Amino acid sequence: MDLSCPVPITNYDKITLAHGGGGSLSNQLIEKMFLKELGNSYLEEGHDGAIFDLPGKLAMSTDSFVVNPIFFPGGDIGKLAVHGTVNDVACCGALPKFLTLALILEEGFPMEELWLIIQSIGQAARDAGVQIITGDTKVVEKGKGDKIFINTSGIGYVPEGRDISPSNCRPGDIILINGNIADHGVAIMSSREGLEFETSIESDTQALNKLVESVFSVTKDIHVLRDPTRGGLSSSLNEIAKASNTGIEIYEKQLPLSEEVKGACEILGLDPLYIANEGKLLVFVPEEHADNVLKAMKQLPEGKNSCIIGRVDNKSPGMVRMKTSIGSSRIVDMISGEQLPRIC
Amino acid sequence: MDLSCPVPITNYDKITLAHGGGGSLSNQLIEKMFLKELGNSYLEEGHDGAIFDLPGKLAMSTDSFVVNPIFFPGGDIGKLAVHGTVNDVACCGALPKFLTLALILEEGFPMEELWLIIQSIGQAARDAGVQIITGDTKVVEKGKGDKIFINTSGIGYVPEGRDISPSNCRPGDIILINGNIADHGVAIMSSREGLEFETSIESDTQALNKLVESVFSVTKDIHVLRDPTRGGLSSSLNEIAKASNTGIEIYEKQLPLSEEVKGACEILGLDPLYIANEGKLLVFVPEEHADNVLKAMKQLPEGKNSCIIGRVDNKSPGMVRMKTSIGSSRIVDMISGEQLPRIC
Numbered sequence: 001m002d003l004s005c006p007v008p009i010t011n012y013d014k015i016t017l018a019h020g021g022g023g024s025l026s027n028q029l030i031e032k033m034f035l036k037e038l039g040n041s042y043l044e045e046g047h048d049g050a051i052f053d054l055p056g057k058l059a060m061s062t063d064s065f066v067v068n069p070i071f072f073p074g075g076d077i078g079k080l081a082v083h084g085t086v087n088d089v090a091c092c093g094a095l096p097k098f099l100t101l102a103l104i105l106e107e108g109f110p111m112e113e114l115w116l117i118i119q120s121i122g123q124a125a126r127d128a129g130v131q132i133i134t135g136d137t138k139v140v141e142k143g144k145g146d147k148i149f150i151n152t153s154g155i156g157y158v159p160e161g162r163d164i165s166p167s168n169c170r171p172g173d174i175i176l177i178n179g180n181i182a183d184h185g186v187a188i189m190s191s192r193e194g195l196e197f198e199t200s201i202e203s204d205t206q207a208l209n210k211l212v213e214s215v216f217s218v219t220k221d222i223h224v225l226r227d228p229t230r231g232g233l234s235s236s237l238n239e240i241a242k243a244s245n246t247g248i249e250i251y252e253k254q255l256p257l258s259e260e261v262k263g264a265c266e267i268l269g270l271d272p273l274y275i276a277n278e279g280k281l282l283v284f285v286p287e288e289h290a291d292n293v294l295k296a297m298k299q300l301p302e303g304k305n306s307c308i309i310g311r312v313d314n315k316s317p318g319m320v321r322m323k324t325s326i327g328s329s330r331i332v333d334m335i336s337g338e339q340l341p342r343i344c
Numbered sequence: 345m346d347l348s349c350p351v352p353i354t355n356y357d358k359i360t361l362a363h364g365g366g367g368s369l370s371n372q373l374i375e376k377m378f379l380k381e382l383g384n385s386y387l388e389e390g391h392d393g394a395i396f397d398l399p400g401k402l403a404m405s406t407d408s409f410v411v412n413p414i415f416f417p418g419g420d421i422g423k424l425a426v427h428g429t430v431n432d433v434a435c436c437g438a439l440p441k442f443l444t445l446a447l448i449l450e451e452g453f454p455m456e457e458l459w460l461i462i463q464s465i466g467q468a469a470r471d472a473g474v475q476i477i478t479g480d481t482k483v484v485e486k487g488k489g490d491k492i493f494i495n496t497s498g499i500g501y502v503p504e505g506r507d508i509s510p511s512n513c514r515p516g517d518i519i520l521i522n523g524n525i526a527d528h529g530v531a532i533m534s535s536r537e538g539l540e541f542e543t544s545i546e547s548d549t550q551a552l553n554k555l556v557e558s559v560f561s562v563t564k565d566i567h568v569l570r571d572p573t574r575g576g577l578s579s580s581l582n583e584i585a586k587a588s589n590t591g592i593e594i595y596e597k598q599l600p601l602s603e604e605v606k607g608a609c610e611i612l613g614l615d616p617l618y619i620a621n622e623g624k625l626l627v628f629v630p631e632e633h634a635d636n637v638l639k640a641m642k643q644l645p646e647g648k649n650s651c652i653i654g655r656v657d658n659k660s661p662g663m664v665r666m667k668t669s670i671g672s673s674r675i676v677d678m679i680s681g682e683q684l685p686r687i688c
Contacts (some may be wrong), residue, residue, distance in 0.1 A: 015453040019483050026481060034479065037466040038445075042477040056400060062444035062497055063480045100406035100497050101382075104448070109359040122381040133386040135378065136407045137370060139363050140686060144490040149482075153406055153444050153497035342484060 026231075027239075027334075057160075059094035061085055062153040068342040070117070070147055072191045074183075074202030077150055078117035080278060080344060082124035083205050084229065085154040090209040091225040091281070093164035093216070094156035099125065101135040101152055106145035117148065128207035130154070161220045168223040169244035173312040174290035176283040178211060178297055179305035180204070180256045181233050185275030186264050188343050201260050206279035211303050214296045215283055222293075224284035230344055231335055232274040236282060237310075237320045238334040245317045250310035250332070252324045273322075274335045276343040284312065370575075371678075401504075403438035405429055406497040412686040414461070414491055416535045418527075418546030421494055422461035424622060424688060426468035427549050429498035431571040434553040435625075437508035437560070438500035443469065445479040445496055450489035461492065472551035474498070505564045512567040513588035517656040518634035520627040522555060522641055523649035524548070524600045525577050529619035530608050532687050545604050550623035555647050558640045559627055566637075568628035573688055575679055576618040580626060581654075581664045582678040589661045594654035594676070596668045617666075618679045620687040628656065 012019075019025050035044060063084045070077040082099065089096040101121065105114070125132055183204040190199045208227060215222055224244075228236035233250075241248045257272055265272050279302065285293050290308065297303035315321075320332040356363075363369050379388060407428045414421040426443065433440040445465065449458070469476055527548040534543045552571060559566055568588075572580035577594075585592045601616055609616050623646065629637050634652065641647035659665075664676040 013455050015449045015451060015455065015458065015483055019449070019481065029481060030479075034462060037462045038469070038476045038479075040475050040477070042442075042475065058402075058499075060442065060444060060497075060499060061478055062446045062495065064446040064448050064482050064495060066448060066482045066484050098386075098404065100404060102406045102408040102495050102497075104408050104410060104493055105359045105363070107359060111357050111359065114359065118378060118381045125382070131384050131386065132382045133384070134405055135374075137363065137373060138408050138410045138493075138686075139359055140410050140490060140493075143487065145493075146484060146488040149448055149484075149489075149493065151406065151408060151446050151495035151497075153404075153446075153495075155402075155404060155499065342482075 057158040058155055059089050059092035059158055060153065060155045061088035061092070062151065063088060064149060064151040065344055066146070066149050066342050067188065067344050068146065069191055070113070072203055073187045075205040076117055076120050077148060078120035079124045080205050081150040081152045082121055082128060082130070083207050083278060084344065085152040086128045086130055087208045087227040089154040089156040090212040091164070091227050092156070092158065093162035093212070093222070093225060094158045095213070096128065096130050096154050096156035096209050098133045099130050099152050099154045101132045101150070103135070103137045104145055104149040105137065105139045106147050107139055107142040109147050114148065124207065128209055162216065162222070164222060164225050166224055166226070166240045166243035169240050169246050169284050169312055170223060170286070171246055171312050171314045172287055173223055173284040174287050174308055175248070175250065175310040175312065176285065176290065176294055176297065176306055177256065177309050178281045178303045180258050180261065181277055181280060182257065182261045182265065182272035182275035184278040185232070185340065185343055186261050189268070189340055190264070192340070199260055199264060201258065201264070204277055204279035206302050208279065208281045208302065211281055211297060211300055214300055214303065215293055218292045218296045219285070219289045221289060222283065222285050224282070226282045228277050228280055228282055230276050232272070232276055234273040234320065234332045235334055237332065240284070241320050242318045247313045247315040247317055248310060248320045249313060250320065250322050252322055254307060254309050256305060256307055273332055278344065401502040402499055403433050403436035403502055404497065404499045405432035405436070406495065407432060408493060408495040409688055410490070410493050410686050411532065411688050412490065413535055414457070416547055417531045419549040420461055420464050421492060422464035423468045424549050425494040425496045426465055426472060426474070427551050427622060428573065428688065429496040430472045430474055431552045433498040433500040434556040435508070435569040435571050436500070436502065437506035437556070437566070437569060438502045439557070440472065440474050440498050440500040440553050442477045443474050443496050443498045445476045445494070447479070447481045448489055448493040449481065449483045450491050451483055451486040453491050458492065468551070472553055506560065506566070508566060508569050510568055510570070510584045510587035513584050513590050513628050513656055514567060514630070515590055515656050515658045516631055517567055517628040518631050518652055519592070519594065519654040519656065520629065520634065520638055520641065520650055521600065521653050522625045522647045524602050524605065525621055525624060526601065526605045526609065526616035526619035528622040529576070529684065529687055530605050533612070533684055534608070536684070543604055543608060545602065545608070548621055548623035550646050552623065552625045552646065555625055555641060555644055558644055558647065559637050562636045562640045563629070563633045565633060566627065566629055568626070570626040572621050572624055572626055574620050576616070576620055578617040578664065578676045579678055581676065584628070585664050586662045591657045591659040591661055592654060592664045593657060594664065594666050596666050598651060598653050600649060600651055617676060622688065
């Protein structure tokens with residue numbers, strides 16, 4: 001057994017909140033530690049889920065949810081746990097079918113709140129057309145957890161002819177998104193203890209599998225699908241640019257953002273590009289299909305605000321650039337950790 | 345949305361540690377709350393994993409691990425997390441293939457300990473012949489978790505002709521087990537802070553998928569497979585008796601138990617029937633195959649101490665009885681919660 005720690009412990013000998021933020025420190029952990037020890041072609045794909053032949057082509061994904069507070073404007077931890085995994089499976093180009101559900105409960109957690117959450121899970125699963133097929137419950141002592149943590153793992157099957165992967169991104173691809181960014185993160189912040197501020201912003205948490213199918217109804221020639229959650233739009237775009245060694249340019253003017261979120265970000269000094277979403281879909285599609293895909297997405301409620309936000313080229317490979325409103329260009333870096341812990 | 349809580353809140357309006365103990369209170373939670381809201385034919389099967397056609401016959405399972413301490417004699421939380429899910433999938437009659445891995449880390453958790461655990465996971469996965477194919481990491485603030493919680497979900501495929509389910513248990517079935525019971529629970533207790541006592545007992549945590557295959561190498565006519573973990577042997581036997589509406593009789597004289605565990609149980613006033621195992625396999629097999637299955641199990645290191653511990657009949661359906669050493673018979677009830685929290 002190799003006792004030396006692969007992550008330089010001069011910088012970090014303890015886990016920090018940023019290691020769970022989905023940014024570069026999370027990536028460091030994955031690349032230097034998890035891949036080093038557990039690496040295989042599936043994990044190395046760097047996708048949110050895994051696709052495998054067994055004997056059909058299936059996709060499987062897992063996510064633990066530790067969001068705080070557990071009830072927030074527009075949703076709760078249960079809904080989030082269903083949507084998050086459904087969306088990860090759907091972003092593999094798969095039709096999500098089954099979820100597993102594992103709960104870690106803190107001693108003393110009110111039964112009625114659990115019941116609300118279980119109902120929310122049931123409703124979200126029915127709405128998304130998936131079934132919870134097995135589960136597990138653990139309880140830890142008071143003070144050794146925080147109310148409720150939920151893990152969902154999901155599986156679905158990938159119809160013939162679909163090939164979705166961050167490494168499939170190609171110069172010329174058009175980048176679409178289905179609406180306003182940063183709603184989830186701002187909704188959580190607005191309800192976080194000690195950080196309360198007046199807003200009517202709700203989380204955008206929603207299942208994206210029907211929207212994904214509407215995209216495929218136009219063409220199978222879709223390159224990348226991604227739901228930008230923790231770390232915001234910037235993290236997803238950076239991961240895709242890096243995985244495909246392409247350059248990504250987004251246009252500030254075309255980034256959909258509500259006035260309220262814009263205002264909240266200005267007050268709090270936050271950049272909406274780095275704030276978490278929970279119901280947003282990024283679609284990378286060859287230019288010839290972009291208009292039809294956009295039209296198809298707009299047919300569904302969850303896609304009615306879809307728009308083009310950028311395109312892929314071969315300038316500065318592996319990097320994300322933003323053409324600002326005043327016409328200049330700036331690099332959009334990956335964030336080192338989530339701006340706010342426990343956003344999902 | 346139904347706001348009334350289905351579990352009688354006169355008795356329990358808060359989650360207690362016993363709700364995570366795998367006993368009757370866990371069952372109450374599953375039956376009255378989870379099944380009520382999430383019920384489907386898979387969940388209602390009451391199995392540790394789910395078997396589904398998609399398009400082959402696959403088995404999927406999930407478990408979260410919150411064991412304390414995270415390093416204990418004979419293993420650690422990482423090893424346990426691999427073995428636990430591998431065994432649940434194998435006990436569906438499946439060949440486990442892939443695992444997902446989701447970590448909830450407490451801020452401040454030492455990186456070196458994480459690395460030890462990740463290596464342990466890697467080793468256990470390689471030994472069991474499974475791959476970790478996707479994962480997730482979350483971090484919670486110091487004091488909002490406890491070092492590390494791990495979820496693994498697993499999938500495998502079920503070869504033609506196998507039909508394993510607790511409801512398949514039939515009068516006349518012989519019950520086999522692969523060795524000493526209660527080792528895991530006693531090993532954890534012996535290393536638990538404030539409860540330390542001198543012992544050389546190690547956890548029995550191990551992967552059982554090869555042992556399961558040795559059973560099937562004799563015959564496909566196996567009725568039930570089960571790894572009795574939380575809640576001990578008694579919980580598993582009670583669940584199987586209930587699911588199949590049969591009576592189960594076990595023989596105290598034939599129950600394999602080390603002298604050390606017996607001594608520890610006497611000192612602590614605990615019943616080994618209720619103490620957790622992590623590497624034990626129960627096999628329910630028609631009498632005509634029992635000797636050959638026993639012989640096959642003994643060929644493998646993890647089965648070398650296999651023996652017959654009981655049989656199934658139709659007396660007192662749904663109940664478990666033990667013929668004691670002095671010849672009397674007593675009912676073996678299901679425990680209400682685990683004797684010790686966070687045993688796995």
